[in-house]
Amino acid sequence: MSGQLRGFASIVGAAESDIGRVAEGLTSLDLAGKAARRAAEDAGIPLHEVDGVFSATSHYAMSALELSEYLGIRPRYSDSNNLGGASFVSQLLHAISAIRNGLCEVALIAYGSTQLSDGGKLVTASAPNLYETAYRPRYPVTMYALAAARHMHEFGTTREQLAAVAVAAREWARLTPGAFKTDPLTIEDVLASRMVSDPLTVADCCLVTDGGGAIIVTTTERARGLRQPPVPVLGVGEAHWHRSISQMPSLTRTAAVDSGARAFTMAGLRPAEVDVLELYDAFTINVPLFLEDLGFCAKGEGGPFVADGRIAPGGSLPVNTNGGGLSYTHPGMYGIFLLVEATRQLRGAAGARQIEGAEVALVHANGAVLSAQATALLGTAATL
Amino acid sequence: MSEQRIAVSPATAYAEGLAEGRLRYQRCEDCGQAVFYPRVVCPHCGSEALAWHDSAGLGTVYSTTTTRSRSGDYNVALIDLDEGFRMMCTVRDEHDEEVRIGERVEAVVPAGTTAESLFFRRTAAS
Numbered sequence: 001m002s003g004q005l006r007g008f009a010s011i012v013g014a015a016e017s018d019i020g021r022v023a024e025g026l027t028s029l030d031l032a033g034k035a036a037r038r039a040a041e042d043a044g045i046p047l048h049e050v051d052g053v054f055s056a057t058s059h060y061a062m063s064a065l066e067l068s069e070y071l072g073i074r075p076r077y078s079d080s081n082n083l084g085g086a087s088f089v090s091q092l093l094h095a096i097s098a099i100r101n102g103l104c105e106v107a108l109i110a111y112g113s114t115q116l117s118d119g120g121k122l123v124t125a126s127a128p129n130l131y132e133t134a135y136r137p138r139y140p141v142t143m144y145a146l147a148a149a150r151h152m153h154e155f156g157t158t159r160e161q162l163a164a165v166a167v168a169a170r171e172w173a174r175l176t177p178g179a180f181k182t183d184p185l186t187i188e189d190v191l192a193s194r195m196v197s198d199p200l201t202v203a204d205c206c207l208v209t210d211g212g213g214a215i216i217v218t219t220t221e222r223a224r225g226l227r228q229p230p231v232p233v234l235g236v237g238e239a240h241w242h243r244s245i246s247q248m249p250s251l252t253r254t255a256a257v258d259s260g261a262r263a264f265t266m267a268g269l270r271p272a273e274v275d276v277l278e279l280y281d282a283f284t285i286n287v288p289l290f291l292e293d294l295g296f297c298a299k300g301e302g303g304p305f306v307a308d309g310r311i312a313p314g315g316s317l318p319v320n321t322n323g324g325g326l327s328y329t330h331p332g333m334y335g336i337f338l339l340v341e342a343t344r345q346l347r348g349a350a351g352a353r354q355i356e357g358a359e360v361a362l363v364h365a366n367g368a369v370l371s372a373q374a375t376a377l378l379g380t381a382a383t384l
Numbered sequence: 385m386s387e388q389r390i391a392v393s394p395a396t397a398y399a400e401g402l403a404e405g406r407l408r409y410q411r412c413e414d415c416g417q418a419v420f421y422p423r424v425v426c427p428h429c430g431s432e433a434l435a436w437h438d439s440a441g442l443g444t445v446y447s448t449t450t451t452r453s454r455s456g457d458y459n460v461a462l463i464d465l466d467e468g469f470r471m472m473c474t475v476r477d478e479h480d481e482e483v484r485i486g487e488r489v490e491a492v493v494p495a496g497t498t499a500e501s502l503f504f505r506r507t508a509a510s
Contacts (some may be wrong), residue, residue, distance in 0.1 A: 130395070131421040132472045134499035137460045138451050145449040146462055153447070153485040197460075200451045246421070246462055246472040251447055 003272075007384045009096040010223035010230035013216030014343040015041025017293050018182050019329045021116050022210040028059040029070050031212030031331075032112030032181075037253075038073055039214035045106055052077040052104030052214070054095055056087035057111060058123040058332060067110060077104035084238065084367025085280055087111075088215075088335040089374035093236035095217050105218060112212030113331035120208045129244040138197060140263035141205055142285070143245035145197035149193055150201060150251040152199065157288065157328025159199050163190035165284040166203050166326050168312035173323025175313060175353040180207050181327045203285040206325035206334065215343065220384070231346045232384055234269065234360070235377040239354035245369045252300075255366060256293035258375040263294035263362075263375040264295075271295045274377070275358040277317065278338040280366040281324040287311070290364050292369035294375065313353065321345060321353050330367035335365035335374075342378050359383055392465040394422030397436060402502060407441050409469050410434040420469035441491030442466050443504070448475065448483045459483055463504055477505040 017031040017040030032055065038045045053075040055063040064078040075100045083090050088109050095107035115123065121290035124139070135142060151157045167187055185203070193201035223230035239258035241247045264270065271294065279290045288302025296317065297305040311319035320326075322341045325334040341362035344350045360383060363376040392400075394410075398421075403409035409431040410419040414431035426434055443465040449455050459475045461483060473491075475483045 027452040129421070130499065134502070135460050135472050135474045136458065137472065138453070142449055142451050142460050145451075146447040146460070149449055149485065194453050195450075197452065244421075246470055251462075253408070 005096055006234055006268065007075050007220055007232040009099045009217050010220040011100040011215050011217055011303055011339065011378065012223045012226050012228055012230060013039040013045065014340045015039040015042050015214055016119045016337070016340060017212035018116040019178060019211030019331070020209050022114065023117060023205060024113060024117065026113050026117070028057055028113065029066060030213065031114065031210065032057070032067055032110045033070050035112060035212035035214035036067070036108055036110045038142060039108070039216050040230060043216040045218070047073065049073055050097055050106045050108045052095060052107035054079045054091035054107060055111060056080055056082040056091070056108040057113060059113060075104065082371035083374065084375040085282065085333040085335045086238070086341060086365040086367030086372035087333065089236065089363060089365040089376050090238045090372070091375055092217065092233060092339065093238055093374070096233050096236065099217065099219060107217040108214060109213035109217065110212065111333060111336040111373070113333065114210045115332040116208050116210045126364045127247055129246070132246055141200060141370050142197045144243060144283040144285055145200045147251040147289070147370055148199050150281070151285060151289065154252055155300035155303065159191055161288070161303035161307045162199070162204055162284040163187045164307045165281065165287045165311070166190050168306070168309065169281060169320050169324045169326035171312045172321050173327035174377060175316040176322045176328055177351070179323045179328045180209050192303060196237050198376055206282045206330040209329045209331050211329045211331040211341050215336070215339050216329045229344050229347050230381055232375065232379050232381065234379045234383060235265070235267030237266065237374065238374040240372040243368060243371050248370060251291070253322055254289055254293050254373055255350070256375065258288050259373040260294040260364070263377050267377040269377055274360050276321060276342070276355045277319045277364070278321070278342045279364045280331070280334055280338060281320055281326050282334065282366060285324070286366060287319060289370070290366070292297070294362065294364060318355050321350065321355065338363045338365055339376070346378055346380050348362065367375055386422065390424060392394070394424060397418060399499065400424045402434070402493060402497040403495070404496060405493050405500070407439045407491045407493050408436050409439050409465070409467060411437050419470035420471050437464050439467050439491070441493060442507070445475065445483060445485050445487045445491055446470060447485055450481050457481060461504070463489060473503065475504050476503040
């Protein structure tokens with residue numbers, strides 16, 4: 001089955017709505033709608049040709065239903081699968097499967113959020129775990145802090161190494177038009193920032209912004225005649241092992257182990273063949289964790305691996321080339337923006353931050369508290 | 385077994401235990417594994433044969449953080465109980481801003497305890 005999915009569908013449109021702080025009164029649907037419209041225009045496919053709608057947001061539970069009505073789309077295939085920030089990469093797997101099986105031909109995957117305009121509080125539609133909320137963890141930072149503390153304990157990972165993730169993200173953001181945070185940032189700045197939940201400071205935490213993003217996916221056959229170079233979907237995998245942090249089997253090993261292996265198997269690729277990575281950096285600890293679990297370094301070596309500029313501009317392994325959720329944008333869920341940035345890199349359209357000759361991009365999205373994991377390998381036409 | 389209606393919810397049974405001064409957890413009578421949080425199906429083997437047991441309340445800190453807030457800082461920890469289950473709780477004692485992974489802790493569960501009032505403190509041995 002995997003062999004039938006590899007490269008069958010391609011990302012042909014990718015766009016963002018207004019991001020950062022948007023005009024007063026705009027809704028999450030407005031932003032998802034704007035991003036969808038721009039993605040369709042980018043693809044050169046009229047919105048009314050969309051027959052598969054994929055969306056997830058914490059703002060409205062029946063996401064695909066709401067978005068389809070808003071855009072006047074009458075889909076024959078819908079998916080509001082909500083895996084938190086991992087939803088959109090998961091939905092990419094579902095979309096290529098639906099396209100491969102003829103259940104839809106033009107898939108729209110879209111997201112929007114007004115988290116910043118709403119006052120910054122994380123909206124979550126999920127049921128609280130009463131056996132955790134009694135102890136007042138600050139969702140979700142306390143949970144990621146527990147994972148970071150455990151990684152430091154087991155492997156000697158340092159706060160300086162985690163800070164290097166935030167610094168690299170900022171350096172990338174300074175090359176990216178529209179990035180939310182572009183003032184210079186040093187390791188010392190991160191360490192001296194306000195502590196939120198030890199060992200994570202506010203500078204170890206993702207941004208709170210508004211924003212929407214969308215991609216259009218269709219058959220690679222159709223993609224060849226469209227306006228943009230096709231970005232074939234070479235492999236996708238998803239996995240989840242827990243929802244609540246107290247149920248996570250080991251705080252230093254995520255289900256990215258499985259999602260990554262599934263994506264690499266479908267794509268027939270190895271980590272050494274990846275040119276650029278977009279990893280969901282909700283918190284600095286995510287990046288070393290995912291580099292380990294996806295096979296880019298050994299378990300426990302993520303800390304030293306990200307230090308010394310390896311993942312920063314000019315480094316040997318470019319990670320989060322737009323500045324990521326730490327410095328570019330993070331409206332509640334960031335997953336869709338990983339796909340948008342990877343698409344831009346593979347089209348060679350990433351401007352000052354372009355990775356020369358990028359042929360294979362890895363996108364890894366994370367949802368909830370290191371819970372849902374979804375990995376995608378995207379390529380250029382040359383990789384088919 | 386499956387035909388029987390649930391007489392007492394897992395949440396109620398847990399809360400009643402705390403109120404009586406007992407930290408209770410479930411153990412699966414089929415696969416033998418400890419289960420927490422309380423539920424009606426064993427997540428290890430799918431059995432419904434989950435029996436209640438009293439925990440001795442002794443455990444080890446698996447991970448820990450001090451959560452900062454305007455109304456004061458407080459500990460949030462994941463505790464591995466000796467009976468083989470993990471729970472989130474808070475460690476509250478002298479200098480609890482310095483709780484470390486691996487330290488031994490004991491539950492403080494007087495009669496009248498609720499989930500919100502339950503806490504752990506480090507044992508003299510640690």
